Amino acid sequence: MSKLPFRLGIHPINWVGEDVKEHGDETTFEQIVDEIAALGLAGTEMGRKFPADTEVLKQELERRGIGLTSQWKSVLFSDPSYHEAELEAYRAHAKFLQEMGSTVISTCEAGGSLHFDPRQSPREVQRLNEEQWAALAQGLNAAGAIAKEYGLKLTYHHHGGTVVERPEEIDKLMELTDPELVYLLFDTGHAYYGGADPLEVLQKHYDRIAYVHLKDVRQAALDRAREEQADFITCIRNGVFTVPGDGCIDFAPIMNELVTRNYTGWALLEGEQDPSLHPAYEYASKALRYLDSLIAEEGER
Numbered sequence: 001m002s003k004l005p006f007r008l009g010i011h012p013i014n015w016v017g018e019d020v021k022e023h024g025d026e027t028t029f030e031q032i033v034d035e036i037a038a039l040g041l042a043g044t045e046m047g048r049k050f051p052a053d054t055e056v057l058k059q060e061l062e063r064r065g066i067g068l069t070s071q072w073k074s075v076l077f078s079d080p081s082y083h084e085a086e087l088e089a090y091r092a093h094a095k096f097l098q099e100m101g102s103t104v105i106s107t108c109e110a111g112g113s114l115h116f117d118p119r120q121s122p123r124e125v126q127r128l129n130e131e132q133w134a135a136l137a138q139g140l141n142a143a144g145a146i147a148k149e150y151g152l153k154l155t156y157h158h159h160g161g162t163v164v165e166r167p168e169e170i171d172k173l174m175e176l177t178d179p180e181l182v183y184l185l186f187d188t189g190h191a192y193y194g195g196a197d198p199l200e201v202l203q204k205h206y207d208r209i210a211y212v213h214l215k216d217v218r219q220a221a222l223d224r225a226r227e228e229q230a231d232f233i234t235c236i237r238n239g240v241f242t243v244p245g246d247g248c249i250d251f252a253p254i255m256n257e258l259v260t261r262n263y264t265g266w267a268l269l270e271g272e273q274d275p276s277l278h279p280a281y282e283y284a285s286k287a288l289r290y291l292d293s294l295i296a297e298e299g300e301r
Helices: 029-038 054-062 080-099 130-149 167-176 188-193 198-208 219-228 232-237 251-260 280-300
Strands: 007-010 073-075 104-109 153-157 182-187 209-217 266-270
Touching: 007 280, 029 054, 029 280, 073 080, 073 130, 080 104, 080 130, 104 130, 104 182, 104 209, 130 153, 130 167, 130 182, 153 209, 167 182, 167 198, 182 188, 182 198, 188 198, 188 209, 198 209, 198 251, 209 219, 209 251, 219 232, 251 280, 266 280
Parallel strands: 007 266, 073 104, 104 153, 153 182, 182 209, 209 266
Antiparallel strands: none
16 A cells, blocks of 8 residues: 555454444454554554553554554534533543544534433434534634644544534534634545535545545445434444445545545544454455555556
8 A cells, every 4th residue: 555645544443343332342452453463554543442541552552563543532512511521521632642642633523413412312313503503613613722732633523323424514514613723534434324425525625634534335234224214323233334345435536536635644444343244354454455456546547
């Protein structure tokens, strides 16, 4: 993958589910990072099996030549009454990631979400009204300023089952937030899941993109989920997501766009599926070969 201008890593969610806890729950931290190193990848995000002690984590990653790219941070900014506590927690999160040498903070609004809102468990996503959108933007701008203090970028993760999953919601978030403080985590799988063309999202918002997740979607599983009106977690259990090259998304134009525009940030492989059915190392290896073939094809033109 030497022809890539950006750094390629992999998310531990390929080995251990974050939202579906039974997926890979028996997998150890050591297995995850040993296999990441064996894949020849040098970046990963924080996972729930990783050591909580910063020094231990640093030592374990460094001796395998792996850097920590980021860690997910849920926020509740659509409700102004939560801003003070949320910003205090965000500062602590930024401090940890700075200590780990990370450059971005994967950030997602929990308010109104099917599965992440700590206040409720709605039967469907509670879309934001204009006041809530304004509060969300205000909170994100403030959090983005905190991230900037620590030499980090807030990268907003548009995400299935949340209030920013559809293409028009991504557009609105980008319009309402300060481009100097709030960036975008472009996720191919979540873009497709939310009804967008991933390439169009990439092209439209490229100047705001500071982090990338490369994830694929199984169309048949998604179609079945839509017919059954399955929620986001059920979709994961039913194998909607997989690694690049194993689903319906055409990654050739996406990779071409990233290469042509000379994207230099991190891009992480994601599968988010049951590793007992789809072994993480095996599927990551196939994804790397697939992406490598796309770059080789591009170089021959």
